[in-house]
Amino acid sequence: MGSRPPARRVSAAGSAASRKPNVNGHAPRSDDAPVPAFTYDPANRRILVADDAEDIRTLLVELLTDEGYDVVEARTGREMLDIYHGPQHPALVLLDVQMPDMTGIEALREIAQSSGGQTLPIIMMTAFTTASVAIEATMLGAFDYLHKPFDIENVVQKVKTFFSTQEQEAQMTADPAEADQRLRDEIIGSSPEMARIFQMIGRAAASDAPVLITGETGAGKELIANVLHKNSLSASGPLVKVNCAALPESLLESELFGHEKGSFTGALNQHKGSFERANRGTIFLDEIGELTLSTQTKLLRVLQEKEFERVGGTAPIHVDVRVIAATNRRLEDEVSAGKFREDLFYRLHVLTIHVPPLREHMEDVPLLVQHFLHKHRYGVAGRSARISPDAMDKLMTHLWPGNIRELENTIQRGIVLSQGGLVTAEQIQFAPQAGGRLIDITQRVRERMPLTQVLNEVERELLVEALKQHEGDRVAAAHVLGLELTDLTQRLHDFGLDGEYAAD
Numbered sequence: 292m293g294s295r296p297p298a299r300r301v302s303a304a305g306s307a308a309s310r311k312p313n314v315n316g317h318a319p320r321s322d323d324a325p326v327p328a329f330t331y332d333p334a335n336r337r338i339l340v341a342d343d344a345e346d347i348r349t350l351l352v353e354l355l356t357d358e359g360y361d362v363v364e365a366r367t368g369r370e371m372l373d374i375y376h377g378p379q380h381p382a383l384v385l386l387d388v389q390m391p392d393m394t395g396i397e398a399l400r401e402i403a404q405s406s407g408g409q410t411l412p413i414i415m416m417t418a419f420t421t422a423s424v425a426i427e428a429t430m431l432g433a434f435d436y437l438h439k440p441f442d443i444e445n446v447v448q449k450v451k452t453f454f455s456t457q458e459q460e461a462q463m464t465a466d467p468a469e470a471d472q473r474l475r476d477e478i479i480g481s482s483p484e485m486a487r488i489f490q491m492i493g494r495a496a497a498s499d500a501p502v503l504i505t506g507e508t509g510a511g512k513e514l515i516a517n518v519l520h521k522n523s524l525s526a527s528g529p530l531v532k533v534n535c536a537a538l539p540e541s542l543l544e545s546e547l548f549g550h551e552k553g554s555f556t557g558a559l560n561q562h563k564g565s566f567e568r569a570n571r572g573t574i575f576l577d578e579i580g581e582l583t584l585s586t587q588t589k590l591l592r593v594l595q596e597k598e599f600e601r602v603g604g605t606a607p608i609h610v611d612v613r614v615i616a617a618t619n620r621r622l623e624d625e626v627s628a629g630k631f632r633e634d635l636f637y638r639l640h641v642l643t644i645h646v647p648p649l650r651e652h653m654e655d656v657p658l659l660v661q662h663f664l665h666k667h668r669y670g671v672a673g674r675s676a677r678i679s680p681d682a683m684d685k686l687m688t689h690l691w692p693g694n695i696r697e698l699e700n701t702i703q704r705g706i707v708l709s710q711g712g713l714v715t716a717e718q719i720q721f722a723p724q725a726g727g728r729l730i731d732i733t734q735r736v737r738e739r740m741p742l743t744q745v746l747n748e749v750e751r752e753l754l755v756e757a758l759k760q761h762e763g764d765r766v767a768a769a770h771v772l773g774l775e776l777t778d779l780t781q782r783l784h785d786f787g788l789d790g791e792y793a794a795d
């Protein structure tokens with residue numbers, strides 16, 4: 292011990308013993324404001340070694356001092372907490388699990404209580420060979436754990452990893468909005484199906500022909516449109532998105548093509564439509580299968596002649612806009628049913644990107660999971676949560692009717708439930724409406740449920756879903772269901788749903 296430079300080592304007995312714990316057992320503070328459990332300070336290289344065994348403390352102090360860290364010691368859990376909350380606040384704690392006054396897990400739990408679930412600068416040291424301590428420590432937010440007796444190389448390695456991770460994360464979270472944005476526009480997947488999509492995006496980006504993206508809900512159509520626009524060689528203008536299902540025909544046309552002042556009641560000013568705003572850029576027409584035949588005709592003209600008139604206007608307006616359309620319907624079927632213009636279909640069908648449902652490329656699930664764990668970090672300086680093997684098994688056997696969106700939501704829920712720690716199988720909870728919502732016809736027949744009752748069940752779910760998708764907007768919900776508003780209102784009333792989704 293004599294070989295250590297004394298300035299580098301602050302003994303717990305010297306610095307913290309004079310600081311008496313208050314009634315709660317915490318070190319007294321100058322005010323009652325909660326001290327953030329963990330704030331990154333690049334200048335802080337202090338490590339607190341908390342262990343009741345002197346030989347282990349000595350070993351670690353020497354080892355880490357030689358590596359250039361400032362090392363402080365604590366012999367009990369209480370002492371550790373005092374130093375942790377005191378002026379000698381360490382950047383990292385190596386915390387023994389078994390100590391005489393309180394266990395390391397208890398001390399960790401106390402720190403975790405005020406941490407808001409973020410990852411803690413704590414590496415647990417345990418002689419237990421069972422996983423339970425490691426799991427509990429991880430769930431409470433410990434950064435890592437070391438098994439005793441430890442290999443010295445391993446200790447140094449883990450400590451170094453801790454400091455470099457802090458550094459990296461400080462850089463990454465310096466501008467969370469920017470980091471988020473980067474991940475938001477990333478398409479993940481290494482399956483042959485996804486490889487084919489990347490290839491198609493590349494091909495489409497090099498041309499300015501219309502692109503049709505088809506696929507089930509949540510499969511990633513809008514994400515592909517975003518990426519395609521970003522990479523598009525010809526689009527220098529903005530990406531403007533229009534959800535064709537959200538508006539009744541007249542409003543949609545004015546939204547798409549704009550209107551002149553006074554063209555209809557309420558048209559107080561001239562309005563530039565989405566096509567004009569998207570000039571030299573891209574327009575994303577989501578749910579294009581919902582367009583009425585009349586709007587389809589107008590759209591066809593824009594595609595063919597690159598021009599249109601504003602609602603109530605006579606002067607043709609010329610635009611140069613790449614059209615990306617998306618639908619979860621089979622447009623071929625809509626054409627056969629006379630609901631979609633065949634000529635428009637062929638115009639849009641030049642470049643088609645079909646996004647497969649997630650159940651057809653399950654080998655991408657692990658990558659997607661890692662991506663979402665990273666995308667939805669927990670807390671401000673939070674590290675990415677992790678996933679347990681049994682949770683991953685559960686994810687690999689689900690059918691994902693809501694596709695990648697459902698997977699993303701499931702992971703997000705798991706991250707919240709695990710408070711950014713280790714997501715376990717119990718924390719993987721499938722949204723009932725995602726899988727369960729598809730009414731199980733086989734089951735209904737087995738249950739001998741009468742037709743009218745099944746139809747009622749379907750109708751009720753449709754009404755609820757339409758309102759949900761349109762945030763309780765009954766006009767929009769009635770429109771997508773092809774109902775008159777009064778009819779919708781009556782049906783909601785019949786199901787006793789008027790209270791729940793009252794209009795405003």
Ligand SMILES: Nc1ncnc2c1ncn2[C@@H]1O[C@H](COP(=O)(O)OP(=O)(O)OP(=O)(O)O)[C@@H](O)[C@H]1O
Binds near residue numbers: 475509514515696
């Ligand atoms: N391959 C992917 N990699 C990473 N994230 C993805 C991928 N595919 C989809 N996502 C994410 O899943 C969510 C749903 O995707 P998106 O909104 O593009 O689906 P969609 O096909 O447009 O669904 P809907 O038909 O319901 O509108 C988004 O948050 C998106 O970022």
Ligand SMILES: [Mg+2]
Binds near residue numbers: 512513577
């Ligand atoms: Mg979409």
